Amino acid sequence: MQQILHIYTRVSSSAQEEDGTSIDSQIKLGKQKAKELGFTPKIWNEGGQSSSNDDLKNRPKLTELLKEIESGEVKNVYVYNTDRLSRNENTWSFIRLRLRKYGVTLYHSSGTYNLETAQDRLILGIMSEISSFDNHLRTERTRLGKIKRIEQGYWLGGPPPFGYQIKSKKLIPETEEKKWVKFIFENYKDKKSVRYIKNELLKNGVKTRRGNKVWSLGSLEKLLSNTHYAGYYSVKDKTTDKIIRCNCPQILTSNLIQQVHQEKKNRTRQTRVVESNIKKFYLLRELLFCSQCGSRYSGRYYPQQNRSVYYCPRIERNYVNESTQKFTKCENRRYLKIEDTDKLVWDTVVDVLSKSYIFKEEVKNKIMGSTKTHEEQQEDIRKLKVKLNKVSTQIKDYTKNIIDLETDLILKRRSKQELKSIIENVESARLEVQAQKEVIEQEIHSFENKSAWVDWVGEFGYEISEMSKFSDIQKNNLLKLIIDKIQVTTIGTQSHEIELIFKIPYVKDSVIYKDLKNKKLGYKLKNGKKSISLLLSKNDLISRENSSKKLIKTVR
Numbered sequence: 001m002q003q004i005l006h007i008y009t010r011v012s013s014s015a016q017e018e019d020g021t022s023i024d025s026q027i028k029l030g031k032q033k034a035k036e037l038g039f040t041p042k043i044w045n046e047g048g049q050s051s052s053n054d055d056l057k058n059r060p061k062l063t064e065l066l067k068e069i070e071s072g073e074v075k076n077v078y079v080y081n082t083d084r085l086s087r088n089e090n091t092w093s094f095i096r097l098r099l100r101k102y103g104v105t106l107y108h109s110s111g112t113y114n115l116e117t118a119q120d121r122l123i124l125g126i127m128s129e130i131s132s133f134d135n136h137l138r139t140e141r142t143r144l145g146k147i148k149r150i151e152q153g154y155w156l157g158g159p160p161p162f163g164y165q166i167k168s169k170k171l172i173p174e175t176e177e178k179k180w181v182k183f184i185f186e187n188y189k190d191k192k193s194v195r196y197i198k199n200e201l202l203k204n205g206v207k208t209r210r211g212n213k214v215w216s217l218g219s220l221e222k223l224l225s226n227t228h229y230a231g232y233y234s235v236k237d238k239t240t241d242k243i244i245r246c247n248c249p250q251i252l253t254s255n256l257i258q259q260v261h262q263e264k265k266n267r268t269r270q271t272r273v274v275e276s277n278i279k280k281f282y283l284l285r286e287l288l289f290c291s292q293c294g295s296r297y298s299g300r301y302y303p304q305q306n307r308s309v310y311y312c313p314r315i316e317r318n319y320v321n322e323s324t325q326k327f328t329k330c331e332n333r334r335y336l337k338i339e340d341t342d343k344l345v346w347d348t349v350v351d352v353l354s355k356s357y358i359f360k361e362e363v364k365n366k367i368m369g370s371t372k373t374h375e376e377q378q379e380d381i382r383k384l385k386v387k388l389n390k391v392s393t394q395i396k397d398y399t400k401n402i403i404d405l406e407t408d409l410i411l412k413r414r415s416k417q418e419l420k421s422i423i424e425n426v427e428s429a430r431l432e433v434q435a436q437k438e439v440i441e442q443e444i445h446s447f448e449n450k451s452a453w454v455d456w457v458g459e460f461g462y463e464i465s466e467m468s469k470f471s472d473i474q475k476n477n478l479l480k481l482i483i484d485k486i487q488v489t490t491i492g493t494q495s496h497e498i499e500l501i502f503k504i505p506y507v508k509d510s511v512i513y514k515d516l517k518n519k520k521l522g523y524k525l526k527n528g529k530k531s532i533s534l535l536l537s538k539n540d541l542i543s544r545e546n547s548s549k550k551l552i553k554t555v556r
Contacts, residue, residue, distance in 0.1 A: 005030070005039035005107070007078045008065060008085065010046035023047070026080040033078050033107055066095070069102050078107040143239060150235050150244050161228045162209045163251055171228070171248045178251050180206050181229060184220065185252055189259045191473060194220050224264065230257050230431065243406045254434035261431070283342045283476055284310065284486060291487040291499070293330035299338065309335035312488070332490045336536065341498070344534055345486065346475060348500065350467050352532065353482075356506040357525055384444050391437045398430035482506070484530075495537040505530045 007030030009023050027043060034041035046061040062085065068074045077099070079085055086092040099106055106113045146156055154169045163181040165174040180201065187197050198215045208215055227233050231250030234243050280301050288297035290312040301308040314330040353359045402423060409419045470478070482502055489497040509528030514521045 003037075003039045003076060004042050004074075005034040005037060005076045005078050006042050006044060006065060006068075006074050007031070007034070008044045008046070008062065009080070010059075010062075010084050011048050026084070029080060029109060030078045037076075037107075039076060066098055069098055069104055072102065074102075074104060076105050076107065080109055082106075082108060143237070147237060147242075147244060150246055153247060159209050161226055162223060163229065164248070173249050173251045180204075181223070182252060182256075184223060185229070185256055185260050188224060189256060189263055191263065224260060230254060230434075240410065242410045245403065245406070253438055254431055255438050258431050258435045261428075280308070281472060282308075282310070282338065283472055284338075284345060284479070286476075287479060287483055287486045288336075289485050289487050290314065290330060290332045291489040292332050295330070297336075297488065308338040310338055310341060310488075311335045332488065334490050334493070334496065336488065336496055341536060344536060345479075345498065345500065348532065348534060349479065349482070352502075352506050353467075356509055356528070357511045358504060358509045358527070359506055361525060381444060384440055388437065388440045388444070391433055391440060394433045395430060395437065398426055398433065401426050402430070491535070495535055498534040498536055499531055500534065501531045503530075507532045 007027065009026040009030070011023055011026075023045060027045070030043070031041045044061045044065050046059060065074065065077070069077075082092070085095050098104075149169075150156055155166055155171050156169075160166050160171055160174075163174060163177045164171045165177075166172075183200075184197055187200070188194070194217050197220060198217060201215050202213065205213070206215075207213055208219060228248055229250065229252040231247060233246050233248060235246060236243055280299065282299035285297060285299045288310055289295065290297065293312065293314045295312055295314050297310045298313040299308065299310055312330055312332040315333070405419055405423050405426065408414055409416060409423075467478075482504065484501045484503045487499040487501065489499070491497050505527040507529040510526045511523050512526055513519050513523045
């Protein structure tokens with residue numbers, strides 16, 4: 001009976017068509033050897049399988065061949081080279097033991113080996129070590145090549161982050177996705193919930209990087225932490241634990257990213273607070289105080305009655321502190337109807353601001369800036385540019401510090417936990433200075449491109465008219481900027497006195513011209529009062545000046 005030559009073929013997935021080692025070449029040479037020996041060829045083709053993880057789990061054909069060897073059915077095996085069987089030292093030792101134990105003769109391109117002889121075993125052992133070493137060199141060259149390309153700014157492996165595309169193997173901004181990245185960050189910065197952002201993306205048909213129509217909350221949270229949008233990302237070399245910092249196009253301003261980071265910290269703190277009656281938004285809750293006991297007013301919503309109220313929580317707190325005997329007497333027990341109170345306060349604030357000369361002056365200065373000569377403006381620009389150079393130097397220093405710290409991390413000069421914490425702090429400081437740089441650049445641009453004149457009165461009127469369109473969040477932000485606090489006092493059984501205390505004396509301020517006949521000679525502003533009182537009754541909403549009982553406005 002004619003003997004069989006079992007021809008085992010395999011190529012590495014990283015080099016499937018190397019000269020002389022392709023599958024076709026190995027089969028051709030194996031058949032030539034079989035013809036030379038007068039054997040019948042039988043092909044065991046493994047196909048493309050990497051040699052980097054040789055543990056037989058990814059070698060079904062080789063595993064099957066070894067089983068045939070153990071059954072005594074296989075006595076002659078051909079491979080183009082011993083590294084086709086394995087480059088892994090442990091796996092190759094296991095295969096050699098099986099070949100020797102079951103009397104298998106091994107044929108390959110450089111000769112024939114009978115493992116029952118000591119000399120052949122020695123030669124195969126040396127060849128095995130050479131193959132293992134060669135595999136290690138190949139792997140190391142591949143790893144170093146990848147690191148070099150990463151350091152050169154090339155993107156290696158996986159889809160690009162949302163907001164980017166790959167061109168010439170490098171990350172570049174993707175125009176449409178970039179717009180939505182900015183949308184996500186700006187809405188988060190403006191205190192919109194991640195769920196709200198998710199729904200808006202769904203409404204606008206914005207798909208995820210993988211083409212999903214619905215964004216998960218987790219993927220949005222991860223996107224908000226992505227450093228690519230700040231112009232860099234990090235890659236870790238698993239072999240050396242080296243952290244490679246790579247630059248990429250920055251598609252968001254550092255100022256916006258910093259604001260989002262701060263908002264994330266604020267939300268983290270807020271989640272630690274036990275939520276009770278703060279689940280619903282209340283326009284004035286943070287500003288209202290009881291004039292009698294000093295407590296901050298709380299808000300409460302009654303869904304069954306479809307009504308909401310502000311109230312002094314002192315009685316509730318006395319009840320909670322009953323065991324400690326800490327009581328504070330308070331007679332402000334009447335509730336304020338939220339809808340009426342919010343409207344009265346907001347309308348009054350808009351009315352005060354629209355009549356305030358100080359506020360007009362603030363808007364004027366905001367639009368035009370202070371009046372300066374050309375020489376004075378040029379000096380301001382020069383100072384800003386000096387400041388810009390200092391800030392740019394700071395950014396370079398921070399970047400160098402980060403690189404030095406990462407080097408210490410690789411060389412294990414200090415503890416890993418300590419260095420990671422320091423790197424995070426330095427990175428945060430670098431981002432903060434980067435935001436300062438952007439602000440300075442904007443100021444320089446504003447100085448250099450400011451128009452000769454703006455009709456600030458018309459602009460001011462536009463600002464006031466726009467207040468009627470403010471969202472509740474915008475109203476709340478403005479009130480917190482200009483109102484110090486709002487004190488509430490119960491009057492009788494039907495009314496409340498609400499005193500608005502401004503941070504700046506806007507109430508009934510005035511302007512005094514140096515010459516009424518020639519107003520171009522200039523003017524000066526005269527402060528008004530910081531407070532105004534409002535009377536809120538069960539049937540009427542009445543506004544009156546703080547120092548007078550005279551009625552000013554009635555709203556029914």
